[in-house]
Amino acid sequence: MANPLENRFHADDIAQADHYLATDPPADLDPRVERLVNDLIGRIADKWTLLVLELLEEKGTLRFTEIGRQVEGISQKMLTQTLRQMERDGLLTRTVHPVVPPRVDYALTPLGNSLSAAFCGVWVWAERNLETVEAARVRFDARD
Amino acid sequence: MANPLENRFHADDIAQADHYLATDPPADLDPRVERLVNDLIGRIADKWTLLVLELLEEKGTLRFTEIGRQVEGISQKMLTQTLRQMERDGLLTRTVHPVVPPRVDYALTPLGNSLSAAFCGVWVWAERNLETVEAARVRFDARD
DNA sequence: TGCCGTAGTCACCCAAAGGTAAGAAATGGC
DNA sequence: GCCATTTCTTACCTTTGGGTGACTACGGCA
Numbered sequence: 475m476a477n478p479l480e481n482r483f484h485a486d487d488i489a490q491a492d493h494y495l496a497t498d499p500p501a502d503l504d505p506r507v508e509r510l511v512n513d514l515i516g517r518i519a520d521k522w523t524l525l526v527l528e529l530l531e532e533k534g535t536l537r538f539t540e541i542g543r544q545v546e547g548i549s550q551k552m553l554t555q556t557l558r559q560m561e562r563d564g565l566l567t568r569t570v571h572p573v574v575p576p577r578v579d580y581a582l583t584p585l586g587n588s589l590s591a592a593f594c595g596v597w598v599w600a601e602r603n604l605e606t607v608e609a610a611r612v613r614f615d616a617r618d
Numbered sequence: 619m620a621n622p623l624e625n626r627f628h629a630d631d632i633a634q635a636d637h638y639l640a641t642d643p644p645a646d647l648d649p650r651v652e653r654l655v656n657d658l659i660g661r662i663a664d665k666w667t668l669l670v671l672e673l674l675e676e677k678g679t680l681r682f683t684e685i686g687r688q689v690e691g692i693s694q695k696m697l698t699q700t701l702r703q704m705e706r707d708g709l710l711t712r713t714v715h716p717v718v719p720p721r722v723d724y725a726l727t728p729l730g731n732s733l734s735a736a737f738c739g740v741w742v743w744a745e746r747n748l749e750t751v752e753a754a755r756v757r758f759d760a761r762d
Numbered sequence: 763t764g765c766c767g768t769a770g771t772c773a774c775c776c777a778a779a780g781g782t783a784a785g786a787a788a789t790g791g792c
Numbered sequence: 793g794c795c796a797t798t799t800c801t802t803a804c805c806t807t808t809g810g811g812t813g814a815c816t817a818c819g820g821c822a
Contacts, residue, residue, distance in 0.1 A: 550770075562759070601651070
């Protein structure tokens with residue numbers, strides 16, 4: 475029952491989660507807020523966004539082509555698009571140096587850092603349970 | 619520099635993160651593992667999967683149509699698809715009762731519960747920073 | 763003179779995601 | 793005998809995501 479990962483969070487998060495889970499009646503929260511949260515999650519829980527977030531968290535400030543090189547498989551178009559969107563959402567800053575050839579630096583904002591931290595638990599989960607999931611798939615595919 | 623949220627995590631996670639970050643040479647981790655983790659994240663970080671995960675975590679066991687009713691906007695096709703995939707990944711169990719009309723119950727496995735817990739931080743983040751993101755967007759859209 | 767490198771934008775195209783709607787199977791109730 | 797109910801599956805179609813490759817601006821350098 476006791477989830478091995480739940481002590482991963484701050485006491486006040488736990489308190490909030492408890493509050494959230496404790497209300498037996500389905501009076502969760504304002505459905506408008508819930509919809510907004512869902513939208514936000516949908517926007518954020520995107521493959522490229524997560525990878526860029528991770529990379530910048532790890533490496534600090536990077537310029538466009540460096541990110542492109544290190545996020546494997548991303549096209550220039552998707553990189554631009556992802557960075558623009560993250561900038562719009564306030565997750566990173568884009569600093570243009572007026573030199574030639576152009577130089578643009580990207581770095582996470584505190585908001586971006588906090589999102590990265592929020593996702594840390596998910597990365598840890600994925601690392602830890604990779605093999606469990608793989609085994610489950612094999613089992614599922616084997617039965618008929 | 620010090621991330622205000624990093625004390626959110628376990629000591630061993632911090633140690634792991636430190637190890638991860640301390641290696642100045644780009645010898646992060648096995649690139650094969652990293653690719654697998656990225657794949658897994660990509661599969662899991664899906665809008666419908668997250669919503670179903672949340673719902674089942676909150677409500678316990680539910681049957682097909684109940685989930686369909688409560689996950690707003692999901693089509694029957696996507697619901698079936700999402701549930702099948704989650705079952706394959708070992709996140710939930712699907713119990714068919716051989717009655718007529720059919721009755722199928724869905725419930726999270728412990729693995730599903732642990733994933734839900736791992737995402738808890740993200741939901742909390744989204745709730746807390748909804749307005750910050752909204753404000754950032756307004757600011758971004760206003761400048762030209 | 764002309765090529766290089768950076769950080770894009772733009773136009774075009776294809777593949778995949780996802781919506782809609784119809785049908786299937788089985789049986790208790792009218 | 794027929795209809796409703798539930799959990800799907802399948803076929804078809806539209807929308808979106810995302811790749812590719814051409815193009816630009818600019819100054820330094822050969």
